[in-house]
Amino acid sequence: MGLVKLFAITIKELKQLIRDKKTLILVIFLPLFLTLLFGLSYAKEPSDVATGVVVRDSGFAADIMLNRIMSDETFDVKYFLSDIDTAKYYVEKSKIFVAIVIPEGFTQMVVTTHKTYIIVIIDTARRISLPELILADIDKLIYDCEDLIMKELIVRENTFSRVNIEKIVDLIGGEPSMVDIVTPVILGIMTQQVPLTLASISIVRERERGTLEKLLTTPIGRTDLILGKLVPFLFFGLLISLASLFLLIMIGGTFRGSLIDITIASLILGLASLGVGLFFSVLSTNQLQAMQFSTFFLIASFLFSGFIFAPEAMRPEFRFIVYFMPLYYYFESASNIILKGIPLKETIEPLIMLFIYAIISIIFSFKFMSRKLE
């Protein structure tokens, strides 16, 4: 290729890009915005992690430990539980993310041997990065408590000796394999992106091809037109979601739940994705813009839906972003269904929220789209 020709094409592309203001904003503004948002959102330490505490000791060391847990921003103590089995049950059912057990004789062991332990029960099935961050925070908490207890011992017993608190970690969900980790992610992404992308290009595609005008001259109503387009996209999304699940199981992925439950969860995610996709279709004037919206939403979903980067690791003031991500609600339920085998009815709350999200987004987009078609 000659330089002149290359130059001509480059100049033409640049001119076209610069003159298409909306695309230009999408190409430049959205990536920068996402980068900035991501940078600002993620804090150094997690906070507000749903926590349960079991206190089986009433001595001064247990009090110090409990006070330290209660004052730590990482832990949002939602439940005081009676015993270790209840704590495990709560973690298994995803009511809490972590349970800290202060065992019987905790203080006595400190006094007599200067050594004691706590038990940490942690969920490994829901948030990829969070267990590690929490365990690091618990190490810090232990270090502080060792210091505080040592000082208290000096006052009470007039003895100076280093205190050692061990943590015994119980991973609920074990140490998931990579396939286990990605199963809900792939399933969620497939279920979200297929209907979302198809819905986002659907109307602009008709407009670009020149087929929309002809359609609008027929007795077909706007509702018929939009719904007629969305139904096959939802069907495709579900089909691909189930096919992905089948493939993931074939290659050794964990699936402990019910197929009906995950289908219902995927259906609700698909509906919400259609709402978002239709909204992008309203915003776009051509297929390129619709595809860009769809791609950026995919990236935003990876960053902010909670599976790879936990919402608890976000600054509280930015945490609202996750509530705009349909995948967040899906992961909350689907991880429980897929990796823990929890029945749908026991993990229905996020899906109810997702269903409300779907209804609102569809009605909202529908109204805008109907107006745009006028």
Added chain:
Amino acid sequence: MSAITTRNLWKIYPNGIKAVRGINLDIPKREIFGLLGPNGAGKTTTIRMIMGLLAPTNGEIYVWGHNVIANPVVARKYIGYVPQFFSLYPDLTVMENMLFYARLYELPPYEARERIREIMEITDIGQYKNVLAGNLSGGYKRRLELAVALIHDPPILLLDEPTAGVDPPIRRAFWELFRRLRNEGKTILVTTHYMDEAENCDKLALISYGKIIAEGTPREIKKMTYGGDIVRIKVRGDIEGVIDSLPVKKIMDRKRDSSSFEIFALVNDYAVDVPDIVEFLNSHDLDVLLIEQVQVTLEDAFIELVKRVK
């Protein structure tokens, strides 16, 4: 009742462009009515307003007696529409496209098949029924557009530049088809900027800068442009002295060469006035070399009318 009526129709776009400025149309049933004008004259905007795809800034539109602005869905049932550009699905076959539109118009399956068979015969597209629409030639794509517009057997056809980009033989075939449809009872409103093919219309409205500048049959328009017929007279001899007495309405042009004199004159009616002219020339001993009617084309008329409006 007219098939299509518009009253003081205006369209001013948000950027201030006045695309249509007070158009009044009364299109009788079973006629081919042409909207003739150059690109950007307001033809497509007018058609789209009649179709209910574009809201007029002012004015009224009635299709088959139904108010388009108040009830576009009802009005559209009476219209088959062929847009300016290909508007069907290139990845569906001819048959699939037709079936799709038949379903949108809720034709029962048997009736739809029967209607499609009929239309394929009319539009001569049956041989391509299993071909993807995107693979058809330009002419057959336009045929398919027309076929789909006919699917619900509407009494009115709105054809926006139906022959644009089509070869002359196919254009001729199209106009034969339009005439056939007109004879079968359809009312056809067709826009075109091809002045030659506009001669095929029963009636025409010449549109320029959003305004109708002339309306009537092609012959009426040509005649009204100059207010009569134009005659070319060629004589040998000196006519200069009597030229002002020539029994014509107006001398439009005169040319002289070494041996003859040529005059272009306007008369009321060529057939009526020519004998008087010949008699006048003979009585003045002028040798008549040629007298003929100058064939005014629609293009001539259009250019002349636009000049006057400007």
